[in-house]
Amino acid sequence: MATLTISERAQAMPASPIRKLVPFAEIAKKKGVKVYHLNIGQPDIETPxxxxxxxxxxxxxxxxxxxxxxxxxxxxxxxxxxxxxxxxxxxxxxxxxxxxxxxxxxxxxxxxxxxxxxxxxxxxxxxxxxxxxxxxxxxxxxxxxxxxxxxxxxxxxxxxxxxxxxxxxxxxxxxxxxxxxxxxxxxxxxxxxxxxxxxxxxxxxxxxxxxxxxxxxxxxxxxxxxxxxxxxxxxxxxxxxxxxxxxxxxxxxxxxxxxxxxxxxxxxxxxxxxxxxxxxxxDLPADYFEATKAEYLKRRDTLIEGLNKIPGVVCPNPGGAFYAMAKLPVDNTDDFCQWILEHFSYENQTVMLAPGSGFYGTKGLGMQEVRLAYVLKVEEIEQAVKCLEKAIETYNNK
Amino acid sequence: MATLTISERAQAMPASPIRKLVPFAEIAKKKGVKVYHLNIGQPDIETPxxxxxxxxxxxxxxxxxxxxxxxxxxxxxxxxxxxxxxxxxxxxxxxxxxxxxxxxxxxxxxxxxxxxxxxxxxxxxxxxxxxxxxxxxxxxxxxxxxxxxxxxxxxxxxxxxxxxxxxxxxxxxxxxxxxxxxxxxxxxxxxxxxxxxxxxxxxxxxxxxxxxxxxxxxxxxxxxxxxxxxxxxxxxxxxxxxxxxxxxxxxxxxxxxxxxxxxxxxxxxxxxxxxxxxxxxxDLPADYFEATKAEYLKRRDTLIEGLNKIPGVVCPNPGGAFYAMAKLPVDNTDDFCQWILEHFSYENQTVMLAPGSGFYGTKGLGMQEVRLAYVLKVEEIEQAVKCLEKAIETYNNK
The missing domain is CATH 3.40.640.10 (Type I PLP-dependent aspartate aminotransferase-like (Major domain))
Known part of the structure; x- marks a missing residue:
């Protein structure tokens, strides 16, 4: 007998690698842990x-x-x-x-x-x-x-x-x-x-x-x-x-x-x-982008400097956008990014990151990388980097 | 040598049968002719x-x-x-x-x-x-x-x-x-x-x-x-x-x-x-739809009654939506609908209709039909029907 099936392309559609960790972030939040969202390019800047x-x-x-x-x-x-x-x-x-x-x-x-x-x-x-x-x-x-x-x-x-x-x-x-x-x-x-x-x-x-x-x-x-x-x-x-x-x-x-x-x-x-x-x-005044860019630049500098100070972390300094791709001293960032939400907190805070593998087409690449969006305020980025440093330490000493 | 080509599906994409007459309507308007738009389901009712x-x-x-x-x-x-x-x-x-x-x-x-x-x-x-x-x-x-x-x-x-x-x-x-x-x-x-x-x-x-x-x-x-x-x-x-x-x-x-x-x-x-x-x-009050429906009902009745009074026109009375599909006493409504914009006006007015063929998958069907949307005020529909009657007469005596 005929059966209802979804299409082959629906089966092939990838789930969003950025959004698949959302349930774990929700669980962390329900436990009262503050989650710094470095995982998604949703700016906190006010719409003009x-x-x-x-x-x-x-x-x-x-x-x-x-x-x-x-x-x-x-x-x-x-x-x-x-x-x-x-x-x-x-x-x-x-x-x-x-x-x-x-x-x-x-x-x-x-x-x-x-x-x-x-x-x-x-x-x-x-x-x-x-x-x-x-x-x-x-x-x-x-x-x-x-x-x-x-x-x-x-x-x-x-x-x-x-x-x-x-x-x-x-x-x-x-x-x-x-x-x-x-x-x-x-x-x-x-x-x-x-x-x-x-x-x-x-x-x-x-x-x-x-x-x-x-x-x-x-x-x-x-x-x-x-x-x-x-x-x-x-x-x-x-x-x-x-x-x-x-x-x-x-x-x-x-x-x-x-x-x-x-x-x-x-x-x-x-x-x-x-x-x-x-x-x-x-028609926004010409200085609109200047102000926004200056803010992102401060955030970038805070993030990249902070990341490169963490032992074993490598992060090139990006020339644009508001993302950075960093290499972490862990074997599998899919696992790490879930673990940091599920099992880790530092001073009741944790960080949400996008695992690198989701950004590669070649299987096996990006396993040590994460994408970070610097769409948070400088102080929050500082806190987030501190969390990340502690997390890497704890994760590797498990 | 390789050449740039658009995809097969882009070539196969149908142009909108409703919108393809737009240039002819624009020409009519530039000549100062008022065009009654019965061709598209864009209501004139105010957004609540x-x-x-x-x-x-x-x-x-x-x-x-x-x-x-x-x-x-x-x-x-x-x-x-x-x-x-x-x-x-x-x-x-x-x-x-x-x-x-x-x-x-x-x-x-x-x-x-x-x-x-x-x-x-x-x-x-x-x-x-x-x-x-x-x-x-x-x-x-x-x-x-x-x-x-x-x-x-x-x-x-x-x-x-x-x-x-x-x-x-x-x-x-x-x-x-x-x-x-x-x-x-x-x-x-x-x-x-x-x-x-x-x-x-x-x-x-x-x-x-x-x-x-x-x-x-x-x-x-x-x-x-x-x-x-x-x-x-x-x-x-x-x-x-x-x-x-x-x-x-x-x-x-x-x-x-x-x-x-x-x-x-x-x-x-x-x-x-x-x-x-x-x-x-x-959360709009329950009477919102009552008022809107009452207005459309008046328009429907005006349109359908008017259409069926035109010699040779047949239009079933629709039970819902705000469209009607009518059969006109002309051979080819693609031609007629273009002609009525390009070459016809009555008291400096004309009507834009959607030719029926665009709504059929079977080639050759709907050639005598048009779709009409009753999204205009009752008086405008009356004028539009009058135009249509004159147009059919003129077209068939060409």
Whole structure:
């Protein structure tokens, strides 16, 4: 007899490696232990009041569908936003998406066939696995090493990985989870590769405003690969508006814009109120990012300095975003990250970290690494680092 | 040499049949012609102020990600909402989605493999085609006839269409585009079919609050098929909040909830502000729907009576939603609907309609039909019907 089954792709969908420890954190909290959340990129910075007020004061009587490509005035406003960084696009190059997540999904669906391959330097943002699974696409990881500070792997690594099935390369710049900021030279290397093999370059620039050592060089600034480049953008991090779910799919490839618009039409529109928020945010005073960046920089310095002082811990200094990938003197961080929530506390405090293995496509890699998000206040980061030091000591003396 | 190409599924994605006439409407408007939009289900009813105020007054400092399954208090509030209609679910049976659209996409992705088939009575909501294409799923249409008022096709039609590849049946109740309200008996027939063949039953209940002749019987009220039934719901229509993009995926099938949660985690969360709106809307006074329904009922009666008075036009009286599917005395409504925008006006007014063919899966069907949404004021509907009558006369005397 026939039976109800879930689909193969549903079975293949990875559970979030970041969220799978949540139940253990909840148990710790129920025991009265304070948990420092270094595991997830949810900033504690306030969403700019001016942007929130734009929603509060919007004169909306009927909360209508927006255009499937997003509100035109917002798309035009984003043109101004990019122009400030010497990125020249037309508003018709921009489709507003429901978060950067949807921009990524649209890229996978519109550019790649089931069975196609996409090359991604690992460690990489774990949700790329989910979108790849939804689209039936295979991820081919090439390894970036902690010893090199997670710089772009050499050209030979890309060339070795490219097959007839390869259709795209994904980079995240500055990088989640490593914080690595790709240089102009590295971006030009990528441009040469995608031009030579006629691949798409998906550039996830969610953290573009948070660069500490050097200037951000966008994939949209590369010349001669206008049809190859797609930037996936989002307001989640730059305005501390993760819950808004507003992103953008930006490409000068008109055929692709038209294709993606069909996917956009199927889901009708992105949320209206948060587009109002996004549009208002572009008009924030220029010093908004300065203040935010200065705060993150202090946090970064506190975290990285603190981590590298712990015996056996190695953590490269990230050039951007608000993540760091550290190597701990433990054998298995999946086990360690669960143990630290389940069985450890120091002065009634503990730390939640994201185990490194979830960010690697190659099985067995990242087992000694963890990702840390420095989205907490400096004093909290100091406490968290102290906890971590004690935890490593205790864990290794078990 | 390799070339950049868009994916096969992007090529296969249908353009929206409702939106493809938009450029012609824009040209008409630029000429100063008033266009009555009967083509799209964007209500003109105001979004309830109490729900909008809940967003305006929400004390949100950081617009954070919500839980991937949605805000727990909102999910619990929806349990109360359904209970009023004698639908008994637990909050863990409910996942909040980004519009009903995402609930549908999750259903396709989580229940069906590429190459699987889903049976849908036609005419059907055109965007099912888009979600099916995204998931690589084939739609098998079975025809509901205008002569029967678009009632559920006979069991034999389903039985003939079921193959080894069939995994699901989709119904929309009350129906978009026909307005047909399925009876309890028809729902029980569907239950027997999905039970016998162990299929999923996707029940799109976007218009559940708008029933004029008879009570809505939800698929969640069917007994013995608890694991088979998924209700796709949305606040878009019932609170005139299409731009909120808040829906729900509701099923008692725990394996499926867990599977869909992984898709939900990949895209992180639905929009936060509009969940606040949705939660507040559940607490609207009981007479809210009475007033809205009374208004739609007047509009329906005006439209259907008017249409059936036009020589050669046949339009069944729909029991729910705010759509009607009418047969016009013209050969090709794709052509007619473009012509009426491009070349016709009456007292400087014209009408935008959705051609019927876009709602059929079987090629060649619906060529004489159009879908009309009665989302305009009674006086506007009267004007629109007058325009339509004149247009048909002129078109057929060309």
């Amino acid at each position: 009041k001016a942007a929130m007020d734009a929603v509060r004061n919007a004169d909306i009587k009927v909360l209508e569908y927006s255009h499937s490509a997003g509100i035109e005035s917002y798309r035009r406003k984003l043109v101004e936003y990019y122009k400030r960084d010497e990125i020249y696009v037309d508003y018709t190059d921009i489709l507003i998406t429901t978060g950067g997540s949807e921009a990524l999904l649209f890229g996978f669906l519109a550019c790649l066939n089931p069975g196609d391959e996409v090359i991604i330097p690992e460690p990489f943002y774990a949700n790329y696995n989910g979108f790849a699974t939804e689209a039936g696409v295979n991820i081919v990881p090439i390894t970036a090493n902690i010893e090199d500070g997670f710089a772009l792997p050499p050209v030979a690594s890309f060339e070795n990985a490219i097959t007839d099935k390869t259709k795209a390369i994904i980079i995240c710049n500055p990088n989640n989870p490593t914080g690595y900021l790709y240089s102009k030279e590295e971006m030009e290397i990528l441009a040469r590769i995608v031009k030579k093999h006629q691949l798409y370059l998906f550039s996830d620039e969610a953290y573009r405003e948070f660069c500490y050592t050097g200037k951000h060089y966008s994939a949209l600034q590369l010349e001669g690969v206008e049809d190859n480049v797609i930037v996936m953008d989002t307001i989640s991090k730059r305005y501390s508006a993760c819950g808004a779910r507003i992103g953008a799919f930006v490409t000068r490839n008109k055929e692709l814009v038209n294709a993606v618009l069909k996917f956009a039409q199927a889901r009708l529109a992105p949320p209206t109120l948060e587009q109002v928020l996004g549009e208002a945010a572009v | 102020k109490a729900a909008m105020d809940a967003v305006r007054n929400a004390d949100i400092k950081v617009l954070e990600y919500s839980h991937s399954a949605g805000i727990e208090s909102y999910r619990r509030k929806l349990v109360e909402y359904y209970k009023r209609d004698e639908i008994y679910v637990d909050y863990t049976d409910i996942l909040i989605t980004t519009g009903g659209s995402e609930a549908l996409l999750f259903g396709f992705l989580a229940c069906l493999n590429p190459g699987d088939e889903v049976i849908i009575p036609e005419p059907f909501y055109a965007n099912y085609n888009g979600f099916a294409t995204e998931a690589g799923v084939n739609i098998v249409p079975i025809t509901a006839n205008i002569e029967d008022g678009f009632a559920l096709p006979p069991v034999a039609s389903f039985e003939n269409a079921i193959t080894d590849k069939t995994k699901a049946i989709i119904i929309c109740n009350p129906n978009n585009p026909t307005g047909y309200l399925y009876s309890k008996e028809e729902m029980e027939i569907l239950a027997r079919i999905v039970k016998k063949h162990q299929l999923y039953l996707f029940s799109d209940e976007a218009y559940r609050e708008f029933c004029y002749t008879g009570k809505h019987y939800s698929a969640l009220q069917l007994e013995g098929v608890e694991d088979n039934v998924i209700v796709m719901d949305t606040i878009s229509k019932r609170y005139s909040a299409c731009g909120a993009r808040i829906g729900a995926f509701v099923t008692r099938n725990k394996e499926l909830v867990n599977a869909v949660l992984k898709f939900a985690q990949a895209r992180l969360a639905p929009p936060t502000l509009e969940q606040v709106l949705g939660e507040a809307a559940v």
